[in-house]
Amino acid sequence: xxxxxxxxxxxxxxxxxxxLTCTVSGGSISSSSHFWGWIRQPPGKGLEWIGxxxxxxxxxxxxSLKSRVTLSVDTFNNHFSLNxxxxxxxxxxVYHCARHHxxxxxxxxxxxxLDNWGPGTVVAVSS
Amino acid sequence: DIVMTQSPDSLAVSLGERxxxxxxxxxxxxxxxxxKNYLAWYQRKAGQPPKLxxxxxxxxxxxxxxxxxxxxxxxxxxxxxSSLQAEDVAVYYCQQYYGSPPITFGQGxxxxxx
Numbered sequence: 001x002x003x004x005x006x007x008x009x010x011x012x013x014x015x016x017x018x019x020l021t022c023t024v025s026g027g028s029i030s031s032s033s034h035f036w037g038w039i040r041q042p043p044g045k046g047l048e049w050i051g052x053x054x055x056x057x058x059x060x061x062x063x064s065l066k067s068r069v070t071l072s073v074d075t076f077n078n079h080f081s082l083n084x085x086x087x088x089x090x091x092x093x094v095y096h097c098a099r100h101h102x103x104x105x106x107x108x109x110x111x112x113x114l115d116n117w118g119p120g121t122v123v124a125v126s127s
Numbered sequence: 128d129i130v131m132t133q134s135p136d137s138l139a140v141s142l143g144e145r146x147x148x149x150x151x152x153x154x155x156x157x158x159x160x161x162x163k164n165y166l167a168w169y170q171r172k173a174g175q176p177p178k179l180x181x182x183x184x185x186x187x188x189x190x191x192x193x194x195x196x197x198x199x200x201x202x203x204x205x206x207x208x209s210s211l212q213a214e215d216v217a218v219y220y221c222q223q224y225y226g227s228p229p230i231t232f233g234q235g236x237x238x239x240x241x
Contacts, residue, residue: 047177047220047232060228096176111227113167115188117176 002027004097004118012091012125018084022097022118029078030055035100035111036073038082040093041120048093052100052111053080060111087125094120129153129226133219133233139241146208148236150221155201156184158225165225168197168206171235172217180219181206208238216240 008020022036029036037052051061053071061069065084073080084091098114130153140146156165164184169177179188181197184204194209208215221233 046234047222049228049230049232052228062229098176101182110224111230112165112224113179113182113222114169114177115179115182117178119176 002099002116004099004116006095006097006118006121008121008123010122010124012087012123013127014088014125015086018082018087018091018123018125020082020095020097020121020123021079022081023077023079024099025078029073029080030075033102035060035102035109036080037098037100037111037114038071038095039098039114039117040095042090042093045093050082050084050095054102054109058109060109089125092123092125094122096120128229129156129223129231131221131223131231131233133221133236135236136234137237137239139239140208140211141241142213143210144241146211146215146238148206148219148238150199150204150206150233152202152204152223152225154226156204156223156225157201164200164204165223165227166197166199166204167222167224168195169220169222170215170217171220177220211238211240213240 003025012018035052038050053059068085070083097118099116101112103110132151134149166184168181171177185197196207218235
């Protein structure tokens with residue numbers, strides 16, 4: 001059974017970099033049918049997609065966060081990671097990793113629905 | 128980006144009664160070449176991650192009870208729980224993937240027991 005687990009610091013200082021890792025177990029991250037994504041939910045707000053990555057390294061980012069986000073993948077250790085630079089209080093949220101189903105249409109990938117989610121990790125931005 | 132709007136924001140339904148949650152998209156989610164609606168529904172219980180219930184607007188995920196059903200096409204969609212159970216108390220989200228990337232979610236609908 002596929003499981004995802006987020007890990008990383010629960011507290012980050014303003015202007016610093018938030019770094020999280022998602023470890024995948026019970027299945028391979030090197031799947032040609034899936035991307036691996038990050039989604040967050042700030043307190044009292046809705047779900048926001050951050051970005052997603054393919055095992056080969058292809059990435060898609062939310063335009064609103066693109067200038068601050070980098071995703072990476074480690075197929076040997078079966079995990080993928082999120083770096084969010086220059087954080088502020090508005091980045092305080094529960095961060096989830098998840099698996100995307102994808103399609104390949106007209107030469108590009110389309111991100112579909114998310115069928116497996118990690119439990120989430122709370123990250124607070126505060127000095 | 129496609130904006131997803133759910134209604135109502137919250138509702139209370141008696142046990143055994145029908146619960147209906149609506150989701151409206153700012154543009155059609157129906158892909159003409161395959162006649163599929165690019166919409167999913169999730170259930171989020173307190174302290175848990177979202178759980179996929181429905182995709183392609185009406186396909187139930189494996190293991191999801193058949194009291195959950197999805198319907199609609201184009202810009203208007205509905206999640207129906209035919210007979211509410213206590214364990215269905217949760218926040219429900221719709222998500223579009225027609226315009227992906229990005230994918231976008233509705234703001235959520237909180238379902239409680241009356």
